[in-house]
Amino acid sequence: MVGQTVSHYKILEKLGEGGMGVVYRAHDTKLDRDVALKFLPPYQASDTVEKERFFHEARAASALNHPNVTTIHEIDEYNGQVFITMEMVEGKTLKQLVKTEALSVKKALEIAIQICDGLAAAAEKGIVHRDIKSDNIIQTSKGQVKIMDFGLAKIKGASKLTKTGSTVGTAAYMSPEQASGEEVDHRSDIFSFGVVLYELLTGKLPFKGDHPASLAYAIINDEPQPLARFNDKVSAELQRIVVKALAKDREERYQSVNDMGADLRRERKNWEYAKSTTVPKAEAAPRPKRGLLKVLIPTSAVALLAFLFFLFNPFKVEVSHNQTAAASQNALAVMYFENIPDPEDKDHTGEMLTNLLITALSQASGLEVVSRQRLYDIQEEMGKADAKKITPSLASKIAQRAGVRTMLLGTVLQSQPKLAITSQLIDVSTGKILSSHRLSGYSADQMFSMVDSLALLVRNGLNVSSSPAAEAKSVAEATTNSPEAYRSYLEGIELNKKFYTAEAKAAFNRAIELDSNFAMAYFQLSNLSLDLSDNLTRNGALRKAWQLRDNVAENERLRIEAAYANRIDNNLAKSAELLEKLLQKYPHEQDAYGGLASAYENLQAYEKSLKTRLRAVESDSLDKTSWNSLAYRYAWFNQRKPAFEAIDRYLKLAPAEPNPYDSKGDLYYIFGELDSALYWYQKAVSFRMDFASIEKLGNLALLRGDYAGAQADFRQFGSTPDKFQKAAAEADLLLIPLHQGKLKQLEKQLQDKLALDLAQKFRQEIINDYAALRMTALETGDYAAALKYAQKASAEAKKDPNNKYYGRGGLALAWLKAGNPQTAYKILDEFKRDVVGKVSLGELNYNLAAGFLEYERGNYAAAVEKFEKAVNNLWPNRAPLYEHAVSLLKTGRLEEAVSELKRLCWWVIDTDNFNLSSRPWALTSVKAHYWLGVAYEQQGNKAQAREEYEKFLEIWKEADFNSPELADAKIRLAKLKQTASK
Incomplete structure (x- = not known):
């Protein structure tokens, strides 16, 4: 067929042939692009069953729209030839890749995670691939992975297309249920993916046989060789992941590809941590997350003997005192419990014992217990982030860095069938053992009782008492x-x-x-x-x-009560008081600093807020979150140098996480350096394709007029199992027609989205949908519809008893535009009565609502007064306000108007807590060009005015509604051109 033309496709070369068709490279003469055409073989085209199978493939695959799945463009029939048109993917199959190079573990993980994402998208649509193999997965030169050939895909509930007992696909990758001719589901794809992952890591297949029958027997009965036999770089955790994926019993396998993807992502982060360089102490930054530390720790012969001893030892508690530690101001560090029978601590027994013991001991009077996070921060700073075996030497260094007098070292000797642990209290300055403890005979379910017993022994060893009996709680009461x-x-x-x-x-x-x-x-x-x-x-x-x-410990109770005072009672002052009380007694409760600073910000006490952020980094100079938050505050106050110093400290402490890169992008964005922001957002996305940065990249693409790029980024943002993020991504996609001025199209799409959100009861999205419909109706002049949507948005928001605003600002505006100013101002007065002095930022939001009404009435001086009351108490680098900018222009304050309008042209990302405008950025960033043209004209700068009008008209060249700004811009531009030609 090479050289022939089929429909509007010219056949260029044959690419391959399989049981389900022949594939050619072709050129699409209509769209001027290369594509792949897959034809049903002629001898099968006449077979109605095979033809139906072929159409089935196309329908299943075309339901998928994901970066890691090949895109199906169309299915057609031409002169009796049935074919599918697919995207043309250039690259190597994974089979070719493993034959030509030994992949690093990191590269194998990066490939595997992308495969997981593609399979998750298929599973979400109810599609089972049924032929996952390394020949069916390709990696492009840019590292993107694509799953190809859903030739055996089957939608759940569809009629069986494969005869009972027949085995289709490459035998070496089949699941046991496929090999047995049983019904399959998405867990079959997980098994096949496990085979591919095994192959990526070792270059070999896990199951072997000389013919299909012997291979099927091996898949059903044999266990694969350990990965470490062929690749000594593979960790025990990665071995566990592969073994779980290859479980013979599908019930013991991963039940969701998302769960497997989460484990692979954690393993990639652990791998990156292990390979990252040690962070110098002087470069400390915000608190690293407590990782599930995954390093294989060899078990010594002595430990093994101790394990065997405790295996047969009856339930007992033993204590030996070497010295009594007496100190009124004790500070204790509880080190990670080494888990000897499970060196990787896969079931988190060591981690749970450590954290539970910290909770139990924190209730002791006169004893300050350093948080596990603080100790992990220090451990990571020393380059020992993944060390689960804390040697006495390392423990002493950590304890000295934490400024404690005593440390507790612990060991899990046995976890099944009974728990057995030992611990030692050690004087940090001398290294002397103050007391040692052995507990055994507790079942796994009695872990909490064991911790209570150990906590009592430790308190006795330190000569400190628990809280009064009325306040003291068992660790199960304080947790679960x-x-x-x-x-x-x-x-x-x-x-x-x-x-x-x-x-x-x-x-x-x-x-x-x-x-x-x-x-x-x-x-x-x-x-x-x-x-x-x-x-x-x-x-x-x-x-x-x-x-x-x-039911919780005192420090946690105070945190809950402070949050309740803030968000439920709307009492910020009480919230701040409770958090100050908490920090007085627990000065290293890092999360409380963030809550307290946010309370001060909402009270517009910015100096107190900044001081609180500084207290946080003084309390723990290794706390990542504190450095991150501090950087934003400096940026909002236009203090560039300290902002970037703080964010670089964060980056030093979390080089293997996406968020510090995203935050650095935000900082560049706040300072108006969009190219640099773009670079750092892309760095963040390189860690994880559905991270929040991809949404920001979509916004910036939309701002540039790259609508295809914006659409791709927003869809990628939505490629997640989380229904709320998916809904947010769907809302993002609607920014595209809004930016283009296609408001009639937008209204229809909003109605469709509203119907889906109502069906799924996405309350916040339903409110957002009604608000967007209100905005669209106001912009197109349909004020009756705007009022209807404003009422629905308000009614829906009012269902939340803590929402004291419930859309009343928008409702008042809709009544005004509908010709009823009396009702509008009545609502505004009620709004003022209910929120000013009673709700967080109540006065700010009232002034904004009042300003919007004055703006719409044409009272621009009054509008400016209200807007400035609202924004003048905010930080300098706040988001620009569209109505404020236009009001400044209308009142003759041209320089201020131009400054605000320029920022409106590129301000597309919310980087602070205040969303000021009544209109979305995708609309105001376009209309700002029109108003800039007007402002430049008034300043006598005709060349720049002309440039702004042309930008505005170009963006809205396909607008589908009667926009007064659009009509006026055309008239003004024509006059400027006419004047210029004279």
């Missing part, structure tokens, strides 16, 4: 009585510290499912980023945490 819930909770803490919000939310929800009275799991869930969560749900979680607040 479920080991599995606590494991999930610790995982959520770690993930949230890395800003992996969707995964953290899933972990906290798992903890709550396992223990519905786990107060701190509810509290952590309530603190997750509002961008990815429903505010009503977050406040519901906070209310539940508050109801259970008597």
Whole structure:
């Protein structure tokens, strides 16, 4: 067929042939691009079953739109020839790759994570590939991975296209259920992917056979050789991941490819940590997340003997005192419990014991217990981030750096069937053992009782007492009585510290499912980023945490009460008072500094806020979060040098996480350096393709008029299992027609989105949809519709009892535009009564709402007065305000107007807590060009005025509504051109 033309495709060369078709490279003469054409072989085209299989493939694959899956453009039939048109992907198959080079573990992980993302997209659509193999996956020269040939894809519930007992696909990659001719689901793809991952890491296949029958037998019955036999760089954790993917029983396999992807991502981060250089002490930055430290620790013969001894030892507690430690101002560091039977601490027994013991001991009077995070920060600073075996020498260095007098070293000797541990209290300055303890005979479910017993022994060894009996709690009362819930909770803490919000939310929800009275799991869930969560749900979680607040330790109770005072009672002063009380007693409670500083910011007490941020880094110079937050505050106050010094400290402490790169991009963005911001956002995305930076890249692409790029970035942002992030990405896509001035098209798309959000009960998105429809109707002059949508948005927002605003500013504006100023101002007066002096930033928001009404009435001087009351107390590098800029222009303050309008042209990313304008940036950034033209004309700068009008008209060249600015810009530009030609 080479040289022939089929439809509008010219066949250039044959690329390959398989059981399901022949593939050619072709040139699309209509769109001037190369594509891949896959033809059903002629001898099968007449077979209705095979033809249906072929169409089935196309329908299944075309349902996928993901960067890691080849795109299907169309399916067609030409002169009896059935074919699919696909994107042309240049690169090497993974089979070719492993034959030509030995892949590093890091590169194998990067490839595997992309495969996971593609398979997750398929699983979400209910699609099973059924033929995952290294020949069906290609890597481009830029490192992007594409899963090809959904030739055996099957939608759940569709009629079987494969006869019972037939085995289709490459046998070496088949799952046991495929080899047995059983029904398959997405877990079959996970097994096949495990085979591919094994091949990437070793260059070999895990199962071998001389013919299909012997190969099928091996897949069903044999265990693969350990990865380390062929690649000594493979960690035990990576071995565990592959083994789990290759489990014979699908119930023991990963149940979701997202779970496997999460494990692979953690392993990649651990690998990067291990390979990163040691961070010098002078370059300390914000708190690194507590990683699930994954380093294989060899077990000594002595430890093995101790393990065997405790295996048969009955339940008992033994204590021997070498010396009594007496000190009124004790400070104690609890080091990581080394897990001898499980050196990688895969089940987190060591981590759980450490954290639970810190919680238990923190209730002791006169004893300051250093947080586990603080100790991990120091450990990472010393280049020992992944060291799970804390030697006495290393422990002493960590303890000295933490400024403690005593440290506790612990060892898990046995975890199954009974727990057995030892611990030693050691004087840091002399190295003398103050007391030693041995506990054994506790079951895994009795871990909490074991920790209570050990805490009592440690307190006795230090000569300190617990809190009064009325306040003292067992560790189960202060946390949870479920080991599995606590494991999930610790995982959520770690993930949230890395800003992996969707995964953290899933972990906290798992903890709550396992223990519905786990107060701190509810509290952590309530603190997750509002961008990815429903505010009503977050406040519901906070209310539940508050109801259970008597079940937690004192420091945690104060945090819950402070958050409740802030978000539920709207009492910022009380919230700040509680947090100050907390920090007085627990000066190293790092999270409290952030909450206190935010409370001061919302009270517009910025000097106190900045001082609190500085107190945070003084308290713990290795706390990542504190350095990150401090950098933003310096940037908002236009202090460039200290801002970048702070962010570079953060970057030094978290070089293997995406967020510091994203934050540095934000800083450049705040200072108006968009090219540098773009570079750092791209660096962040290189760690994780669905990280928040990809949304910012989409915004910047949209600003440049690169609509295809913006669409691709927004879709990538939405390629996540988290439904809230998906909804946010769908909303982002609607910015494209808005930026283009296609408001009628936008209205239809908004109606479609609203219907979906209503069906799925996405409350915050429903409110946003109605608000966007209100804005669109106002812009197009349909004021009756605007009023209807404003009423619906307000009614929906009012369902949250803590929302004292509930869209009343927008509602008042809609009544005004609908010709009823009396109702508009009545609503405004009620709004003022309910929020000023009573709600966080109430006065600011009232002045904005009042300013918008004056602006729409044409009272520009009054509008300026209200806007300046609102924004003058904010930091200098705040977001620009569209209505303020136009009002400045209308009142003759041209230089100020030009300055604000220039910033409006590029300000597309929210980098602070205040969203000021009543219109979205995708609209105001375009209209700002029109108003800049007007301002330049008034200044007599005709050349620049002409340039701005041309920019405005170019962006809105396909606008589909009657815009007064558009009509006026055309008239003004024509006059300028006419004047210039004379």
